[in-house]
Each structure stands twice: as C-alpha cells, then as structure tokens.
Amino acid sequence: MSDTSSVPTPACGGAPGVTRRDVVVGVGAALGAAAFGAEPAHAQAARVRLRLMATTDLHVNVLPYDYYRDKPDDTVGLSRTASLVAAARAEHPNPLLFDNGDLIQGSPMGDYIAYQRGMKAGDVHPMFAGMNTLDYVCATLGNHEFNYGLSFLGFSLGSAKFPFVCANAIKADGTPLVRPFMVFDREVEDDSGGKQRLRVGVIGFVPPQIVQWDQGHLAGKVTTLDIVEAAQRHVPELRRQCDVLLALCHSGIEGGERKGGEENAALHLARVPGIDAIFTGHQHKVFPGKDFAGIPGVDAEKGTLHGVPTVMAGFWGSHLGVIDLELAKSDEGWRVAGFRSEARPIYERKDRAVVALVKDAPAVVEAVRGDHEGTLDYVRQPVGEAKNPINSFFALVTDDPSVQIVSLAQTWYVSQLAATDPALKDLPVLSAAAPFKAGGRGGPDYYTDVKAGPVAIKDVADIYLYPNTVRAVKVTGAEVREWLERSAGLFNRIDPARTDEQELINPAFPPFNFDIIDGVTYQIDVTQPSRYGEDGKVIAPDAHRIVDLRYKGQPIDDKASFLVATNNYRAGGGGNFPGANGKTIVIDAPDTNRDVIVRYIVAQKVIDPVADNNWRIAPLPPGVKVTFVSAPQAAKAIPKGLRVKPLGDAPGGFSKFALETGA
Template identity: 65%
Template sequence: MRQTALTRRAVLRGSTAVVALLAAGLPLRAAPGRVKLRLMATSDLHVNVFPYDYYRDKPDDTVGLAKTAALIAAARAEVRNALLFDNGDLIQGSPLGDYVAYSKGLKPGEVHPMVAAMNTLGYLCGTLGNHEFNYGLEFLGNALAGETFPTVCANVVKADGTPLVEPTRVFETTVVDEAGTEAVLRVGVIGFVPPQIVQWDKSNLDGRATTIDIVEAAMAHVPALRAKSDVVVALCHSGIAGGERRGGEENAALHLAAVDGIDAIFTGHQHLVFPGKDFDGIDGADARRGTLHGKPAVMPGFWGSHLGVIDLELERIGAGWTVAGFAVEARPIYERGADRKIVSKVDAVASVLAAAQADHDGTLAYVRQPVGETTAPITSYWAAVADDPSVQIVSQAQLWYAASLGADAGLPKLPLLSAAAPFKSGGRGGPDYYTDVRPGPVAIKDVADIYLYPNTLRIVKVTGADVREWLERSAGLFRRIDPAASGPQMLIDPDFPTYNFDVIDGVTYRIDVTKPSRYDKDGKIADEAAHRIVGLMLDGKPLDPAAEVLVVTNNYRAGGGGHFPGADGSTIVFEAPDTNRDVIVRYVMKEKTINPSADGNWRFVPWPAEAEVIFVSSPKADASSLPAGISVEPAGAAENGFAKYRVRLG
C-alpha cells in the first residue's frame, strides 16, 4: 500500500502526541531496508458519524467519525504505509442507529449509514462488537453486507458449529521500505468479542449462535494464522483487566496478549483510552508506553473520540519479518481548555458527512417527534446520591407495562417491583453526559436521552433475600465513608459503572455507606459479613426473605449482565417483545402529561454532620431537584471539567 512519503517535519509535528515508545525505540525515520508500517483503528463508534448530540439536539465536537476521519487523513499523510481497522460496536448506540433499526428499517441491499461513512475511508478489516447483536442477526447480516471491507471474529459460532463470520483473514499489501524498495507484506487479522453476548442478547442468539472464550479461540486460530502471515493484528473488542485468568473473561485483552504469535492488539469495549492513567497499576500492562505483556496495544476511546495508532518497524529476517521497534498513541479529536470548554482539534470531513446526511436528517425528524409532556424536570445530575426522576420515570413505565399485561401473560400474582439504573451520569462520558429534560414537551429524543440502550423488557421471579442481595450489589457504587476521618472523602467509586446501580422501586430501604461494601465492582462477594442495606420494607412491613416477588427489569440484567444475585437467566418468567424505551414512549403517550418526581423510596443512613463527603457532578447541576433530606453545596472544581459538591443529610 503506497502512501505519501514520510518527512522528518511531519513526524516532528506529530511527536508531541506520542504516548508510548519502547526502549528498543522507533526512530523518526526507519533504517534503510526496514519497513515502517502504521496500523490505525477506531473502536466503539456506536453510530456516531456526525459531530452531533441527538439527545440534546445540538452539535458536539467530542464525537463523530467525520472528525476522526481528519485524524486518519493526517496520520496517513505522515507515512508511506498505513492500514486502517475498526474494532467493533458500529450499528447501535445513538438515535441514528435506532432510527435505522426501528423507524426506517434496513432491507437487504441497503447500506447502513454508519457503514456508508466507513466505506469512504478505506478500512482494511473490522471485527464485531457486543452491541452488533442488539437488533438481531438478520439486521446484523444486512449491515455487514454493505461493507466494502471484511469483518472477522474468531469466537462466535453458529448453532451448527460453523463460524458466524470469518475467524481470520490474511491480506497481501505492497509496502515501501525506507530505501524506496517495494515488498509484499502478509498481514493476518483476527477478531474477538466478549463471550457474554450470549447472555446480553439471549433472545437474539439462543439456539442460533454461541461463543468461545477469547484466549481459547486465539490459541485455536493464531498458530495457523501466524504461519501464513508476516504480521498478526488482533482486533479485540474486549477491555483490559488484571488478575489471574479464569476463562470466559469479558475484558480479556491482557490475557490475549500472552498468546504467542500476535504482534499488535487493538482493544475496546470499556470506552477508555490506553495508553492512559485509567490502567495504572495493572500487572502486565504498561499504561505509559502502551504495552500488554510487552506487545503494542491501544484503546482509542469511544464515539470517535480518538484514533488509535500503532507504528511498527519491521526488519526482514531471512524469508520473514520481525518487529524491531514500535510506538503507540491515541490521538484525540478534541481537548478541554483551562476554562473547561471543549477545543476541537480537527474539522469534520465533508465526504464522510455526505455519506450519512440523508439518514442524519431523518434521525433529526424522528427524535423531534413529541409524545407527551412533563410537569417536572427529568435530570440525572444527582442520580447516584438520591432517588432520581430519570430513574423514577423508567420504573413508573415498567410497572405500568407489567401491571397491564393481564392474565394471558401467565404471571403469578405476586408483588411487582421495578429495577432501573441511571445510564447517563457523567463518568467516562464527561461533564455534559447527563440526562436533562426540561418541563414541557417530551420528544422521542428525550426518551432516548433517559434510556440509552435498546434493551427489551424482562420480568424475573425472585425472593426477598434476592432483592436484598440485588441492592447490596448495587450499593457497591459507594466508597466507604469513615465517620471518624477528617478531610474530604469521595463518595463514589469511579470504577463502578452507574448502569449497575439499580434502584428498586416498590420497596423502601436505606443504604449505610459507613459500612464496607458486601460486593466488589464485578459483582463478587468482597466481605461476607458486610451489609449496607437496612430497613428494607414492602408495603410498610419488613420484606420477608422467603417471600416471592416479581421484578421488572431488562434483558441485560435478567440474563446475568452485571452479575446480580437472582438475575442469571434462570429466574425469567416473562420476556416482552417490547424494548424498555418503547415502553416509556407508550407510557408517556398514554398519560399525556407525566410527573416523574422521585418518590424518595431510598436514602442514605445519616453519617456524622462533620464528615466531609464529596460527590462529583456537572457544574450545570441544579440542586433544586433534590428530594427532601439531602442537600449539596459547591466544593470547587474537579478534573476533566466536573465540579465537586459537598453532600449533607438531614
């Protein structure tokens, strides 16, 4: 693949972005007779083509493949040889994806707008992400059929044992060494997806496809791929986690790197950036240099926020090639200025926008359709510290739906509860990543802002003891507050995703964060003796541990997502044909006017008034929506544009 000639000036311009360089060192110009090969990748694009926030209905310079495309063009211009890959999660994750799946449809022969945009950029190969399965295998097949590049995945097989897509692919590409001599390089590519898709999308995959452990699949396929390749690239839609390998890991990239025969790894799924401080302290991962077990690896953010770049310096040894040096970086499309404002580093590429323009326009019309009104704001600024309207409206809709099913559903006559979690609550998404629906008309975009995922509704039958453990698992969101400590104490564990902080409506309870957490962030028992949930009541009486109840939730949770007690797929008693988001739309349409104010069914056990408990939220957060019994006051600026608040009870 012949590219624009590398110049010293071009490399020097880009050198400040280099995050990792092995001691072996990749020189600014590779030695004559050696080949410098640039590998680039996007990951977790989630149908973000335009730099646009459909939820807030305004431009957003922090997202969009059209912006990443400018980085791709610049990175290609710096070197002679460059290859572009994608690491999965393409077709779901924004209202554009839902518009195509639910409103417009995708017929055989039609090209998905995300795919159309990618087709303009010259991708060599891609892999599947877990969200590729959210709309079913037929929809996925139609989307993949429009690609001008192949997709590989080695650990998903159909019911008959044959691969769902090609496990591996070898590409022959013509490269130019530093002396100007051409050579043919064989690049082998293998892909992987979290094996948990069989739980998360059970309704779409049960009886049709299953998964294999990532490392086991690699060990089965890499030796043959290595024998046919000069360079082997792993597209691993799986994150980076430490600890001993046990098999079946959701985040297995570090363990994958230990497999012989792989030269470079693109990781994803976690919506983080590697190299970067998010991965400090993990044995085997060098978060500064960008290596996993010594091999170059990069995780390029999410929604188009970064371009992952791995530069390999290849040296010919006999009839083959060896990696003599490498460099790793994750190039961002924006940075945050000292005043917390977003500073765009690139302009959107017009040809990428044009490829998806018609569907972008259709999405805007789709999400702007009003479905009802709200008399109160629906925000998630305080969803992790108080009963919250953005969670309350979900539970109201889920309980309405379940109560209206009637006798034909075959449900036992048991108390109905609802489990829901805050999806947009800051964190990795940044200080603007919160639900904020003002009083007045409610449009589809607002419902999508409240409920991000195309989950389908499920009902599980569990015991009162399961409900208590379910809530204990949720309470792992909080760090322990030491009543005797002086100085500020951070309330939230930043490594605990808020989508695993389930609030259960239909019962009342309190959370004592002065006690240690019973569960860790992965849902494993951390302290057998610990209990944070107190005063768990149903209809004003203590909830009997042996009593049976029904909990309305979603397919992800009911199928085992998050590892919640009582929710492992075996307790499901009803599988709805409707998505949770559609249930909310139908509820709002029926009610016409809603009041989603939280009912305060959960709260904290008071900590000492002198304890300085700090919570991080958006600087735009409005404390007027907090329920009685809790208050906040500003406590200064936090990192990455967030603000600190001191939480007081009583």
Template identity: 50%
Template sequence: MPGKVTRRVLIGGAGGLAATSVAGKARAAAGGAISAVAASTARVKLRLLETSDLHMFVYDYDYYQDRQDNTVGLAKVSTLVRQARGQATNTLLFDNGDIIQGNPLGDYMALPGHLTRAGGHPMFRAMNLLGYDAATFGNHEFNYGLDFLKLALKSAKFPFVCANLETPDGKPFIAPSIVLVRDVVDEAGATHKLRIGVFGLVTPQIMVWDKARLEGHVTAPDIVEAAARIVPELRARCDLVVALCHSGISGTPRREGEENAALHLASVPGIDVIFTGHAHRVFPGPDYAHLDGVDTVRGTLGGIPAVMPGFWGSHLGIIDLVLNRHQDGSKPVRWTVDDFQVEARPIYRRQGRQALALVPDDAAILAAAAPEHAATLRWMEQPVGSTTVPINTYFSMIGNDAALSLVSAAQLWYAQPLLAGTPNAHLPLLSAASPFKAGGAGPDSFVDIPAGPLDMKDIANLYMFANTVCIVKVDGNQLHEWLERSCAIFNRIDPAIDTPQELTSARAPSYLFDTIAGLTYEIDLSQPERYDGEGQVIQPDAHRVHDVRYQGRPITGEESFLVVTNNYRADGGGAFPGTGGSHVVLQAPDLNRDVIVRYVMQAKQISPVAAPVWRFRPLARPVTLAFNGRAETAKYIGGRPDITRLGDAAGGFIRYGLRLG
C-alpha cells in the same frame, strides 16, 4: 523514548516457523542474538490505526440535546485518519466493533424497512470512504438481531473477522481471520510484500446480553481459548499478527468466559499487536496504572503494544511499528518488531468546561450519512406529551430522582396487564431501573429535561439503550443480594475523614446501579463492598444494604417477588443475583424506551416525583460525599443545605458535596 522489543520474532513463510510463535519468542529471549547472526536487509515503518466503539456517531452531534458535540464523531476521526496517513508511508486501518448501535441514528436505521429504503447502512457508507482494512464485531452489533446485522454488513466493503463466534455445530459464523498481503516500502525505497494476519474477538457476554436474539443461532467461546486455537496457524502463515479484541482490560485472575480479557490475551504466544476497546476508556493513559503487566506510558499489555481509543469517535488509536527484515543465506525471510510507539490521538481538548475541536469535520463523511441524519432529527422531534416538573439525573447517585421514578412507573404500568391471569399474578411486582446517563461519559452525559413539552429525543435521552422489557422471579434473599451487587459502585467512606471523599468509583458504570422501586432500604457506606465490579463476592461478611422493606414491613428470605427490568439485566448482564435464564418468567416484545413513550402518550401530561426508595444510612459522624455535576446542577439544589459546590473538577465537571450527617 521508544525502546527495543526483543521478545517477539515475526517469521515469514509457512516453513519458517519451528512450531508456533513460542519458538520465535524463545529465540528473541536470547537477547538480540538474531540481529547478530542475520543480516538486516530492510527497515520498514508500519503505522496501524484503530477506531473502536463508534456507536453510530458518524456526525459530531448530540441527538439528545439537539446540538453539535465536539467530543464525538467519525467525521472528525476521519480527519485524524487522513492526517495520520499523510505522516506515514505504510498504513492500515481497523475497527474494533460496536459500530451500528448506540445513538438515535442507529435506532432509526433499525426500525422496520429503514435500512432497505436507505440503500445501505449510512455508517458503513461512511467507513467505506476511509478504506478500512478489516473490522470485528462488538457486543452491540447484535442488539437489533442477526438478520439486521447480516443485512447491514452487505454495505461494508471491508472484511469482518471474529474467531470466537460460532454456529451451534462449531462452525465459524464469519471468517475467524484474514491474511492481508500488503506492499510496504522500506526506508531505502524498496518494496516488500508483508503478510499481516488479523483475527477478531468479541465479548462472550453477548450470549447473556442478547440471549433472546442469539440463543440457538450462535455461541461465543472464551476469548483467550479462541485465540490460542487460531494464533499458531495464523502465525505460521504471516509476518505480523494483529488481534482485534473487543474486550476491556482487567487485572483480575484469569477465568473462562471473562468479559475484559485483553490483558490475558497478551499471554497467548504469537500476537504482535492488540487493538482493544469495549470499556470506553483511553489507553495508553492512567486508568489502568494499578494493574500488573500494564505499561500505561509505553502502551503495552504484557509487553505487547496495545491501544484503546476511547468511545464514540473521541480518539484515533495509533501504533507505529519499526520492522526489520532479515535474510540469512537460504533461510526464509523473517521480520522482527524492533521498536514501537503507541498513541491515542484525541479529536478535542478540554478548556475549562468547554470541549474544543482539534480537527475539522470531513465533509465527505458527513455527506455519506446526511439523508439518514436529517431523517433521525425529524423522528426525534415527534411530540410525546409534557411534564409539569423537570426530569434530570444530576442526583441519581445520591438519592431518589424523578428520572428513575418515571422509568419504573412506565415499566410497572406496562407489566401489570401482562401478568394478569398468569400463575405469578399474585406476587408483589417491583421495578428495577438504573441511571444510564449520570456523568460517566463526561459533563454532557446527564439527563436534563426541563418542565414543558416532551418529544422523542427526551425519552431517548432518558433511556438510550435498545433493551426489551423482561420480568424475573426472585426470593427475598436474592433481592437483598441484587441490591448489594448494585452498591458495588460506591466507594467505602471513612467517617473519621473530614475532607470530601469520592462517592463513586470512576471505573464503575452507572448502569450497574439499580434502584428497585416498590421497596425502601438503606445503604451503609462505611461498610466495604460485598461484590466487586465483575459481580464476584469479595467480602462475604460485608453488608451495605439494611432495613429492606416492602409496603413498610421487612422482607423475608423465603418471600417471592417479581421484578420488571430489561433483557440485559434479566439475562444476567452485570452478574446480579436473581437474574439469568432460570429466573425469567416473561420476555416482552417491546423496548423499554417505547414503553416509556406509550406511558407518557396515554397520560398526555406527567408529574414524576422522586419517590422514596433508598437513602444513605447516617454515619457515626458527619462526612462530605463528593460527586460530579455541571453548572446546570446548581439550579436544582435550591432548598437543600446539605449540598454545596466544592469547585471545578477534571474533565470539565464541577464537584459538589453532599453532607451526610
């Protein structure tokens, strides 16, 4: 049941705040003394709604498999929004970023001239129909460059705010905040004006992940520091302060410039509501139950109501506040948050391995993007070539596969001519690739391309991000540490345990698992992780990676190598040793995905094989490593007695086991 919130006091009027909301919290700490002194004259129920990480999923459609997908889509979220509004008298709707990139519809719109010819961006046309009150940027808003973003924003009929995005001279790139003045109706039917301060925050890592597009044009200061600067001033002018924080939740100690800062943001005095996202998880929920300061049942971060609504339109975030208006003689009106409820409301439910829609599509939302949706489908059907073998990522986390072999082969094919005649042309050239779709987003998020014709949707399925090709120069020690960082995705395995043990950490995305073609090496799962999920060394004496060889001989720490990768990794995304600006020797203009397309087109027919790169080192005694798949996984197991089906798993997965001798 909802409980009382006595730690935050909302002050109406610029003169009604002693200094900042610290004073308000101090008064609230008196344990309800405010209510005892002041006469409560009104009670208002206010519903705040959030979408986040929509990633261009207007339609409930899987462009890669060319079929409807009940787990995604603004068209379904829209129905939830309309239902939620029908249940409440006073509502506001916000978006928390990662809007215009993430699927082939977004990539199609980013092609030269497409946005101009469309007469506006289809995602914003759809969002305009829902009447959003405000939004902030996500890190993927910058993937197509600032010029494209500025042009796309012209289609949005709602304001964007971001308090930690600045021009190099320290001026705001866009409005840091906005005060929304809204008429609200109390339980007695009387109308009051409520001033709602809204500010936005984006992950500072945009300066790493999109360095080539942003450097020299914008800067992205620390999330918590930016909030501490803006909240006091905003608090002084408003009755309620809402943070749109495109950042995840982490329990690691506070450090400047961190990516997942939502929990630390809650320590900034004066914030009443935190909308969070970026991590593609659902909160409230069990994912963050292990963190201090997080209430996964009530839905609070540091005691402040907070919600994270999944990704791709899987959920609608809902925070219901009960506000009490207080008038004490001639003193300014003040509002208190006396109660709240938090919910992440889903658009679907799992029944076995089926995803059943809980709400229908909103036809108006579909119509808003219909022309571009149809054009994207035609674009995705363009033939590229053919493959003589199936290409899938079912086994990417247990060994080598054809999918990553194809990516690396294309990257090497493209990079070699670019290096000819350069000072680094004589160095060994390697290729780093990671599985983007290895089940992390659900049982449908695997690559599964049958032998036969290949078209654009197959390549987009294989390489779903709009990354560009980069080459970095590393030495042997850095290369070894790169591989150690990559192995942080694996759990530590105990050889003394006979029951199946989970192979990978559920909180580690598969795109952080790089394999480096051109090398061979072993991974010892009995050892602890040397690196944590943030790329920090946590076990200095731990070493999982062994016997790293190039052309059959052990590499040395002093040797130099070139690694072709993508701009995200090359510029430091994931905090991998050997990456960052000082290591980059070539920034190519072409997308990695386009390179794969060109590679297949010139070959016409390909036969990618799972080239040997890495393997698990045998342990002291046999163990079973559990990993997720789906029913289709079984047809590719043939001839492998070391893999067995273990049974059904949560979320629609099927659990398989790898017997490691």
C-alpha cells in the same frame, strides 16, 4: 474481498482466495527509527515501518452531533476522527486502518435506521456510508452489533466495503458466524525506498457474554467461545500464513488471574504467543493512559499488555488509535524490532470548555446527510408532556426522576403481562432501573436533561439509551437484598471517624450497574465495605450496606417471592447480579424498554415522575464530609429536600458538591 451480503458462512481465513488490494501510501517524511527506541538497523536487512490505525466503539456517532440534546457536539463523530486518519496517513508511508466493533447501535441514528427507516438488501447503513469513504482494511464485531437481531446485522454488514472477522462467535451448526481471521497481502515501502510484500494477519474477538445479553436474538442460533481459547485455536494457523499478526479485540483490560469466559480479556489475550499488536475497546476508556495504571502486566505509559503494543481508542470517535511497528526482515521472516502506541484525540478541554482539534472530513458528512436529516425528524416527534424537568444530575446520591420514570413504565407494563398469567398474577411487582447517563467517563455533559413541556422521542432516548427488551425475573426477598448489595458497590467506603473530604462515588463502578429497585424502601450504609467486588463476587461476607429493607412498610420476607421488572441485559446475567443469571426469567417480552416508556407517556399524556425517595444514604455522624461531582448546571437544579452544597470546579469540567447525610 468482503462477502457480507448477509452474516456469511465463512471459508477459513488465509492467503489463498483473498483478493489483494494495494496499500494506501501516504506522503511526507516517515518518523525515524529513534522514535521507536529500536535497535540499530543492519545495512543488509530490510526494515519496514508499518502504521496500524483503529477506531472503536463508534456507536453510530458518524457526525459531531448530540441527537439527545439536538445540538452539535465537538467530542464525538467519525467525521472528526476521519481528519485524524488523513493526517496520520500523510505522516507515514505504510498506513492501514481498522475498526474494533460496536458500530450499528448506540445513538438515535442507530434506532432511526433499525426502527423506522429499516435495512434490506442493497441499503447502506449510515455508519458504513461514512466508513466506506475511509478505506478500512477490516473490522471485528462488537457486542452491540447483535442488539437488533441477526437479520438486521446481516443487511448492515452487507453495506460495508470491508470484511469482518470474529473468531469466537459460532453458528448453531458449528461454523463461524463470520471469518475468524483473514490475511491481507500488501506491497509496502521499506526504509531504503524499495518495495516489500507483507502479509498482515487480522483476527477478531467479541465478549462471549453476547449470548446472555442478546439471548432473545441469539438463543439457538449463535454460541460463543472464551476469547483466549479461540485465540489459542486460531492464532497458530494464522501465524503460519502471515508476517504480522493484529488482534482486533472488542474486549477491555482487566487484571487478575484468568478464570475463563472473561468479558474483558485483552490482558490475557496478550499472553497468547504470536500476536504482534492488539487494538482493544468495549470499556470506553483510553489506553495508553492512567485508566489502567498499576495493573500487573500493563505498561500504561508505553501502551503494552505483557509487552504487546496495545491501544484503546476511547469511544464515539473521540480518539484514533495508532500503533507504529518497525519490522526487521531476516532469514526467519519479519519480526517486530520497535514500536510506539498512542491514542490521538479529536478534542481537548481548556478551562472547562471543549476545544475541537480537527474539522470534519467533508466526504463523511456528505455520505450521511440524508440519514442525519431523517434522524432529526425522528427524534423530534412528540409523544407527551412533562410537568417538571427530568434530569439525572443527582441520580447517584438520591432517588431521581430520570430513574423513576423508567420504573413507573416498567411496573405498568409488567403488571399488565403478569395479570394474564395465573402463576404470576398474585406476585408483587418491583422494578430495577439504573441511571444510564450520570457523568463518569462520559464527561460533564453526559447527563439526562429533559426540560418541562413537550416530550419527544429524543427525550425518551436521553432517558433510556439502549434498545434493551423488557424481562421480568422471579426472585426471593433475600435475592432482592443481595441485588441491592451488588448495586451498592457504586460507593466508596466512608470512614465515619475522618473529618476531611471523602469522595463518595467509586469512579470505576459503571452507573448503569447502579440499580435502584422501586417498590421497596431501604437505606445504604456507606460506612460498611462493599459486599461485592467489581466482578460480582462476594468479597466481604460479613458486610451489609443495605439496611432497613422493607416492603409495604414491613421488613422484607427473605422467603417471599417477587417479580422484578428489568431488561434483557440484566436478566440475562449482565453485571453479575444475584437473582439475575438468565435462569430466573419468567416474562420475556418482545418490546423494548424504551418503547414501553413511550407507550406509558402516551397513555398518561402528562407525566410528573416525582421521585418517591424509596432509598437514601444512611445518616453519617456530624462532621463527616462526603463529596461527589456532577454537571456544572446541576447547581441550579438541586431537588427539593436534597441537602447538597456546591463547592466549585472539579477536574474534567465537572463541578464538586458536598452531600449532607445527617438524620
């Protein structure tokens, strides 16, 4: 069924020419119609219960192992999710399994394959080696599929024993990058034990921003369409060919009015007529669940977007998405008469401890045993030595060594490149870097924590997670200020008149968008409202959180020009930062930021990236109590000069701290 020996030029999807496979029929009693809240069944009408299952955002987490810390991790791994798949199949007569994208990048195993082992025709990527044991029906592409380039993507997809669909990624010649949709003809069992033929249509979507985020790989080769526009183009045709239509949407859930081109467009997609169910992802959250409560059109308890059953199944294999549909047959065809949406976890937390709910699926473990060992050898290779620990426990409240080492390396590298260009050599070089691992939705273990002593590749990967490539943008002093204003949206507004506890960090703001710009000094006044909203648009024109912004001790010149070293994601418009929209790039380097850090450490031999405290939160009046959370072990690693006080346990396994910000 799959033509994926390379990234193929597809024939348009549909029933003609599609190979048929028999459905995997589970054992055990099926759930009753009452579980769906469905209408009473009519004796003369056939009714079928169809179980749709999906993984999403696996990011090469095939096994329950944290390669950054070089130890097992019960919160991740397809080998654990696979056990949920087996249980879900055993419960239901008609189960079908899908994946929602972001497969081949995101863990050191992904980098090991891309940078050391390599992929060629006939090779099997370990992500697909594991997935091939589970009888996936179909998958869509995620944005991180493009991080290593189209050739690597083509060889990787060629090792999958299931096809891919994506309706809004278009090749330069106007044809789809992969099939926009497919129809799978299945024999299913109805409630009376009889057999029915069911045509399941599947369409896929990727964030259109891939052409910005991976411009170096995609420019001149791939363009994208708005997700909703692509759905409006293809869904009517697909609907005519199928009985049930599933959207695999590697895009998240956000409210508000549709403007077009949204990165997180699943809620708008749900309004397109003809879609029966949606698997969403990209945001690394869980739906149904409280993460999306209160958004108009979203039922966070039932798991629907504008009434369409929807599931977001976490990330790194943390959950299995399950949508159960009850289908009723009439003269007009099949229709959805009832449903249930859920995300099943592989672990839970009890008294701050992680408790595994399932065991490994042996077939998945065995399929990647060799690449697991190869990855361990790869990440354990030493590249230098650190005089002091490098961690990100306090990266959101003070200048931090885990961000400092990135800026030191970026400044070192870009300065060398700029020196060879007469148009750039006299410009001051600044560096923008963010704390990638700073807790948040990643949990209390999601922090960089590199011990003093030998520094290995796994440690560099722990500091810099993504295979971004280095870019430098030319911006004005005014744009530097606005860049920092956008970054300062991380903080909640603090009321200086209150004396009760106030939470400092906005949990909805991704830490990877909290850019610190090194080479200037500044303070952040958190009593001001955020100047920018979550979408990067100005929402408080009179607000200015960035105060006392200086270059070399003098107030920054708004008209002066600066080079800012950053990465391809940010320079291409990722995060919607002023001065970084893809049009200000003046250095487009071939090297990854992570490789630059490795080279810097090798050149220095011994590193000691002590934070230079170029930024701080502006002092608050006495009596104002601001709090934040961090890892439990952070209490034993408080940096010298940082005035924080441990306050005990916080929800989700974190610890709470009070921050003193007086002058």
